[in-house]
Amino acid sequence: MAFVLVRIDDRLIHGQVSMAWGAALEPDRIVLANDDVASTEWKCDLYCDFDALGAAISVLSLDGFLEAVREGRWADERVLLVVGSPRDLLALLDGGLDVPEANVGGLHGETKREILPYVFVDDDDVRALLEIQGRGTKLTAQDVPQSRGIDLAPLLGNAA
Amino acid sequence: MSEPSKRIGCVIVAHGRLGECLMEAVQGIVGTQQGWAAVSNTDLGLKDLRESVERAVDGLSATHDVVLLSDMPGGSCHHACREVMGERPDLRLLSGLNLMMLLEFFVKRERHGLDELLGLVRERGRESVRTQ
Numbered sequence: 001m002a003f004v005l006v007r008i009d010d011r012l013i014h015g016q017v018s019m020a021w022g023a024a025l026e027p028d029r030i031v032l033a034n035d036d037v038a039s040t041e042w043k044c045d046l047y048c049d050f051d052a053l054g055a056a057i058s059v060l061s062l063d064g065f066l067e068a069v070r071e072g073r074w075a076d077e078r079v080l081l082v083v084g085s086p087r088d089l090l091a092l093l094d095g096g097l098d099v100p101e102a103n104v105g106g107l108h109g110e111t112k113r114e115i116l117p118y119v120f121v122d123d124d125d126v127r128a129l130l131e132i133q134g135r136g137t138k139l140t141a142q143d144v145p146q147s148r149g150i151d152l153a154p155l156l157g158n159a160a
Numbered sequence: 161m162s163e164p165s166k167r168i169g170c171v172i173v174a175h176g177r178l179g180e181c182l183m184e185a186v187q188g189i190v191g192t193q194q195g196w197a198a199v200s201n202t203d204l205g206l207k208d209l210r211e212s213v214e215r216a217v218d219g220l221s222a223t224h225d226v227v228l229l230s231d232m233p234g235g236s237c238h239h240a241c242r243e244v245m246g247e248r249p250d251l252r253l254l255s256g257l258n259l260m261m262l263l264e265f266f267v268k269r270e271r272h273g274l275d276e277l278l279g280l281v282r283e284r285g286r287e288s289v290r291t292q
């Protein structure tokens with residue numbers, strides 16, 4: 001499994017992911033690693049039952065995803081990985097996943113602070129994002145391929 | 161189950177300003193309509209979007225049987241609708257919304273039961289996509 005993109009997005013797999021990034025990167029598979037969706041059958045069906053420009057879609061729990069990586073599943077595939085929160089990506093790093101660079105595609109919340117038009121954070125998000133950076137993962141904010149990628153590091157300093 | 165006294169209303173859940181723009185177009189064609197709400201996903205994560213949909217449904221459900229109309233299967237609006245339906249099994253959902261479907265909904269909703277209306281709206285949507 002080679003990652004074409006590792007993305008943090010609280011909308012999970014949605015139009016920007018399957019249509020915009022899907023068209024730009026042409027992944028073989030879009031994988032959603034999310035405990036809530038993976039543990040709920042109808043939600044699994046909901047996310048899997050969509051023709052994402054020919055990419056297969058898989059939903060796994062965080063532990064299930066780490067297991068898939070360990071056992072070398074989808075060995076020859078180019079994978080677009082989506083997690084729903086900075087905390088979930090941190091859990092994957094804790095589990096040994098190697099992620100040199102991650103895309104922050106969308107974080108929202110009516111009570112959170114805006115650091116970009118599509119990135120809203122609270123203290124917990126900032127702590128997790130700083131921790132992710134501390135592990136050596138570069139964080140770039142970019143909602144869609146046509147936008148400019150923005151280094152998140154200086155923005156996190158201001159938001160801490 | 162639906163009560164005979166209730167009218168049929170809708171909550172449109174769509175990207176950007178699409179929902180309100182579609183309703184502006186509908187009302188420009190068939191006149192002012194009651195019993196609808198438009199929810200946008202702009203700046204909202206799944207949780208806040210789900211809550212916005214719930215609020216819109218609650219605003220109508222005392223007087224209307226509510227149909228959710230989403231623009232894109234596979235999109236966050238559609239996913240939020242499905243999450244709301246998990247708590248509210250009385251709700252119905254049609255996806256892939258376009259202007260012809262919405263027009264069909266508003267001109268036919270007084271004359272048909274809910275299931276029949278949904279079938280008509282779906283067929284109108286399919287039938288209106290043509291190549292020439």
